[in-house]
Amino acid sequence: MSKDQTNQCCCGGNNEQFAKLDEVLVKYEGVKGALIPVLQEAQNVYGYLSKDIITRIGEKLGIATSQIYGVATFYSQFHLKPRGRNIIRVCQGTACHVRGAKAILQALEDNLKISAGSTTPDLKFTLETVACIGACGLAPVLMINDDTHGRLTPEAIPGILAKYA
Amino acid sequence: MEMVNVTIDGQQLEVPKTATVLEAVQRAGIKIPTLCYHPELRPEGACRVCMVEVEGARSLVASCVYPVSDGIVVRTNTAAVREARRMVVELLLANHPPDCFTCARNLNCELQTIAADLGLRKVRFEGERKSIPIDANNPSLVRDQEKCILCGRCIRACSERQGVNVYSFVHRGFNTNVAPAFETGLDEAPCTFCGQCAAVCPTAAIVEKDDTAAVWRAISDPTKHVVVQTAPAVRVALGEALGMGPGSIVTGKMVAALRDLGFDRVFDTDFSADLTIMEEGHEFIGRLSNGGKLPMITSCSPGWVNFIEIMYPDLLDHLSTAKSPQQMFGALVKTYYAEKSGINPKDIVSVSVMPCTAKKAEAAREEMNSSGYQDVDYVLTTRELARMIKAAGIDFSKLAAEQFDAPLGISTGAAVIFGATGGVMEAALRTVAEVVTGKELESLDFHAVRGLTGVREAEVPVGDLKVKVAVAHTLANARKLLDRIRNGQADYHFIEIMACPGGCIGGGGQPYSTSCDIRQKRIDSIYECDQCSSLRKSHENPAIKELYETWLGKPLGEKSHHLLHTHYHQQKRG
Numbered sequence: 001m002s003k004d005q006t007n008q009c010c011c012g013g014n015n016e017q018f019a020k021l022d023e024v025l026v027k028y029e030g031v032k033g034a035l036i037p038v039l040q041e042a043q044n045v046y047g048y049l050s051k052d053i054i055t056r057i058g059e060k061l062g063i064a065t066s067q068i069y070g071v072a073t074f075y076s077q078f079h080l081k082p083r084g085r086n087i088i089r090v091c092q093g094t095a096c097h098v099r100g101a102k103a104i105l106q107a108l109e110d111n112l113k114i115s116a117g118s119t120t121p122d123l124k125f126t127l128e129t130v131a132c133i134g135a136c137g138l139a140p141v142l143m144i145n146d147d148t149h150g151r152l153t154p155e156a157i158p159g160i161l162a163k164y165a
Numbered sequence: 166m167e168m169v170n171v172t173i174d175g176q177q178l179e180v181p182k183t184a185t186v187l188e189a190v191q192r193a194g195i196k197i198p199t200l201c202y203h204p205e206l207r208p209e210g211a212c213r214v215c216m217v218e219v220e221g222a223r224s225l226v227a228s229c230v231y232p233v234s235d236g237i238v239v240r241t242n243t244a245a246v247r248e249a250r251r252m253v254v255e256l257l258l259a260n261h262p263p264d265c266f267t268c269a270r271n272l273n274c275e276l277q278t279i280a281a282d283l284g285l286r287k288v289r290f291e292g293e294r295k296s297i298p299i300d301a302n303n304p305s306l307v308r309d310q311e312k313c314i315l316c317g318r319c320i321r322a323c324s325e326r327q328g329v330n331v332y333s334f335v336h337r338g339f340n341t342n343v344a345p346a347f348e349t350g351l352d353e354a355p356c357t358f359c360g361q362c363a364a365v366c367p368t369a370a371i372v373e374k375d376d377t378a379a380v381w382r383a384i385s386d387p388t389k390h391v392v393v394q395t396a397p398a399v400r401v402a403l404g405e406a407l408g409m410g411p412g413s414i415v416t417g418k419m420v421a422a423l424r425d426l427g428f429d430r431v432f433d434t435d436f437s438a439d440l441t442i443m444e445e446g447h448e449f450i451g452r453l454s455n456g457g458k459l460p461m462i463t464s465c466s467p468g469w470v471n472f473i474e475i476m477y478p479d480l481l482d483h484l485s486t487a488k489s490p491q492q493m494f495g496a497l498v499k500t501y502y503a504e505k506s507g508i509n510p511k512d513i514v515s516v517s518v519m520p521c522t523a524k525k526a527e528a529a530r531e532e533m534n535s536s537g538y539q540d541v542d543y544v545l546t547t548r549e550l551a552r553m554i555k556a557a558g559i560d561f562s563k564l565a566a567e568q569f570d571a572p573l574g575i576s577t578g579a580a581v582i583f584g585a586t587g588g589v590m591e592a593a594l595r596t597v598a599e600v601v602t603g604k605e606l607e608s609l610d611f612h613a614v615r616g617l618t619g620v621r622e623a624e625v626p627v628g629d630l631k632v633k634v635a636v637a638h639t640l641a642n643a644r645k646l647l648d649r650i651r652n653g654q655a656d657y658h659f660i661e662i663m664a665c666p667g668g669c670i671g672g673g674g675q676p677y678s679t680s681c682d683i684r685q686k687r688i689d690s691i692y693e694c695d696q697c698s699s700l701r702k703s704h705e706n707p708a709i710k711e712l713y714e715t716w717l718g719k720p721l722g723e724k725s726h727h728l729l730h731t732h733y734h735q736q737k738r739g
Contacts, residue, residue, distance in 0.1 A: 051347055054346070054347075064324070064330030064333070064346075065346035065347075065739060066330050066331060066332055066333040066344075066345055066346040066354070066739075067330065067333050068346070069333060069335060069344075069346040069347055069348075070333030070334050070335050073335045073336045073337070074334075074335075074336070074337050
């Protein structure tokens with residue numbers, strides 16, 4: 001997180017959005033072990049956990065920001081950077097691997113001009129790799145949001161992406 | 166206390182039911198290696214180097230977190246135990262930088278010591294190295310994550326002992342490291358620079374910023390007049406880093422060593438501690454009689470000042486405006502002393518030796534230049550001074566005692582006790598009581614404010630008034646008092662707060678392996694220094710009297726206001 005973001009909200013959230021966070025926080029006031037559910041619900045509202053959100057959660061729950069940051073970076077379900085509107089999960093599991101998953105990932109990276117684990121500057125796509133999505137019969141396979149796309153070739157990628165652009 | 170029977174390596178003994186296996190083993194007089202374990206912090210069981218065999222247990226257990234039970238049979242020295250420990254250390258070393266020769270903790274490192282004790286001669290694995298930028302963006306502490314073994318002691322010291330919570334384990338698996346929130350540098354985190362993390366770190370992952378090279382340069386520059394001041398707590402701890410026993414009083418040897426190192430004048434922070442009492446004591450009397458903000462809180466400990474500026478900025482007007490002794494000294498060296506000795510202040514290099522890492526940051530504060538120059542140029546910790554003494558080849562234990570230079574080396578017993586928790590309060594009470602009543606105190610010993618209890622309270626009669634005082638050491642204990650002030654539940658008149666356990670003698674810059682016993686020995690020595698002083702009240706210090714008569718005027722006068730007092734401001738960090 002860069003220094004110029006320290007004093008201002010970096011999630012683009014307005015007061016109304018912070019009101020939603022406060023609703024979540026009120027619900028868990030005084031509840032022991034509430035941190036993870038609060039982080040999950042906050043992420044559902046904002047899409048990711050910004051510095052401001054983490055700081056506010058810390059103040060309200062009386063937990064040190066360092067500890068919340070520790071929890072948020074431990075679990076892969078939490079995101080500290082803004083995510084795209086469409087989440088691409090490209091499988092790198094064994095079955096997909098032997099059927100060319102690397103080339104599929106390469107095609108995605110080339111088309112989106114980002115590397116795995118990051119988000120396009122226009123926030124349209126976030127590209128992630130997963131170990132297996134349990135659809136080995138369709139290998140190589142990827143998911144965009146809740147849609148599954150199987151038996152992929154690198155050439156098919158631009159067409160698939162276009163449906164979500 | 167309910168006791169249980171345990172058998173350790175065939176030896177039968179009774180231990181409390183609540184003990185861990187490690188504690189039982191230690192009671193049996195057996196030493197087993199530990200790394201993440203620290204006797205004053207919650208056990209974590211992270212490093213596994215303290216593994217032992219427990220009969221009936223499925224596998225080896227980490228003794229620091231394994232509770233005893235009645236009839237438990239423990240073996241600490243079997244082939245399996247030795248092999249497992251060696252493997253643990255070998256794996257730790259597999260991704261540890263092999264630069265012991267040039268490491269700040271060389272010959273003073275717990276990991277190195279354990280590897281030596283276990284007789285490791287080869288590390289069979291070469292692991293991947295972490296590459297995390299070194300955090301050196303502050304005046305006090307340097308963090309090198311490559312040297313971190315993830316024992317978590319710094320995290321626990323910062324949260325349990327200090328209640329500051331700067332650090333946490335972040336990320337997962339091989340990428341795990343210790344960092345402040347959002348992985349900023351300490352300068353952007355709510356860090357007080359107290360250095361308790363460095364004091365408990367078993368390796369060189371957190372060390373003080375080394376200023377010895379700059380001091381050597383100044384000493385060897387013939388155009389510079391280099392003066393040094395030494396804090397009260399240094400004289401009862403420095404010996405430990407130079408092969409002497411805990412609590413050794415080495416004042417005279419230290420003075421001799423500093424002269425041998427080439428300092429032009431060897432002065433004493435105790436002088437300005439007496440001065441602090443004059444200024445702070447009169448400020449307190451003023452607040453009492455003019456309806457000023459009470460309770461008034463001491464401001465000598467820069468870790469504490471950072472803490473209140475970061476965490477409790479709404480209470481800043483409780484802080485005494487008196488600068489710390491280090492900074493009063495700095496302001497006087499380049500004004501009063503320069504004038505008196507006819508030396509151009511621009512040619513003076515002012516060095517201090519402190520038990521403290523936060524003092525480095527204090528000296529670097531923008532406003533600490535009331536002499537027209539940076540008042541204190543370099544701050545060395547006790548550890549850094551010990552390193553310089555070793556580098557110069559000085560045989561410390563054989564040095565004959567020497568005296569501080571006059572006049573800034575003249576002090577009283579009231580000043581030396583600044584080094585122990587409760588000492589500033591006691592020194593202030595000695596002066597305040599006599600100034601207010603005009604009568605000599607029958608006893609100078611205020612036992613109620615001494616000791617190692619976290620928060621101590623006392624009512625002290627001063628004339629017609631019963632002065633209610635409180636003393637706290639460690640920032641976690643400070644927090645308790647501050648919360649009470651915030652909630653209007655504290656009717657004290659005067660509070661002393663020191664950031665570190667035991668006060669300055671337990672500071673973050675003191676020789677390594679400070680335990681409760683060692684702190685107690687240092688404290689005993691501090692009070693012994695006081696008892697042996699011919700003068701034990703700050704207002705009777707002849708050099709201080711002369712300073713006021715010939716130069717400063719009176720306490721809280723115009724010159725004092727300019728040179729010896731300061732203001733505080735909120736620090737927005739983390």
